[in-house]
Amino acid sequence: MQIHVLYTAQLKNAAGVPGQIIDLPDQSTVRHLLEKIAEVHGEALRTMLFDSGGDLLPSVLLCLGDEQISIDHASPLSDGAELTLLSAISGG
C-alpha cells in the first residue's frame, strides 16, 4: 500500500522534501511507517524523530489525516492514508 507523508518545519529540512509517498506492506502500522521513513532518509531525519532508545522524540506530533495519533496506534494503516509529521516550533 501507499501512504502519503507530509513533513513540516525542521523535519521538512531534514527530509529534504515537503512530502513523499512511502510504499509499505499491507497491515503496516504508524510505527512501521516511521521506521521506514527513518530508513529511507538516514541519520539526518532519524535523529529528529527517534531518541537513542528508539522512542519517538517528545517534540514530534503525528496526525493521521486530520486527527492526532500515537506512534503506538495499533490499527493498520489504510492505503492512501496521509500522515503529517509536526515538529514543535516557536515564536520570535
Next chain:
Amino acid sequence: MPQAPLNNEEKETYAWQIPVRDFGEEGQERLKGASVLISRIGGLGGVVAYELAAAGIGRLILAHAGDIKPGDLNRQLLMTHDALGTPRIESAKKRLLELNPRLQIDAVAQNVAEENAADLVSRADVVVDCAPLFAERYLLNRQAVAQGKHLIECSMYEMEFNITSIEPGTTPCLRCLFPDAPPTWKREFPVFGAVSGVVGCLGASEAIKILGGFGNPLYGQLIRGDLRNMQFQKMTIHRDPSCRECGHLFQ
C-alpha cells in the same frame, strides 16, 4: 470576564466591529474590561499586540527584554529604524499608544522567566505565547495551567505556522502536544514578517473571540499552515492523561 462601559468616543471608534454578529456592544465592553499578557512583542507578538490595541482591549501586559537590532526589522512591526539600539519595550509602547491612547500598558522590560512568570500570568485574563525560547513557552504553559488561564499558542518557522488555543482542564496543553523541545532547536530561525503577521492576526482573533465570548476558538484543534504553497490543515488534538503539567486536572 469583566465588562467596562463604553464612552461615546469608543462607540465611534469601534463602530465597524460592534455590529459583528454575536459580538455587539457587550462584546466590546468585555474587550475593554480585559487584560492580555503577550510574551515577547517581536514579529509575532507585536502583531498580536497591535491588533488587540486596535480592537480596544483594555490592558496589555507586554514582556520583552533587550534593545532593537537591525535583524528585528524584517518582522517586528512595533520597532522602527530610528529607534535602533533603544529598548524594544519602549518602542512598542509608543507605537501602541499612538494607535490607541486609551490602552493601559504594563511594559515589562524582561522576558518571561521563573522569577516573574506567575506574577505576569496572574495579571491577565488571556495569555498569548509568542516567545522564541521553549523554556519561556513551557513556563507560560505551566502558569496558565496552574492559574486556569486561557493560553493561545502561536508559532512559526520559515513559511509555516502552527496555532492552537488552550483551556486548562478541557483541552490539551502545550506539554500534552510536545512534552519536550526539539533537541536541535536554534534560537534564530528563518522566517518572513508576512508569516509572523499571519499567525499574529490569527492569535489576536483567538483572543478577541475568547474574551468577546463569541465564535469558536481553536480548543482541541490545531491549525498548521504552509504559506509556501498556501496549504492549511485543521487537526483534532488530544490531551495526554499522563501529562506532567495538566494530567492532574483530569483525574
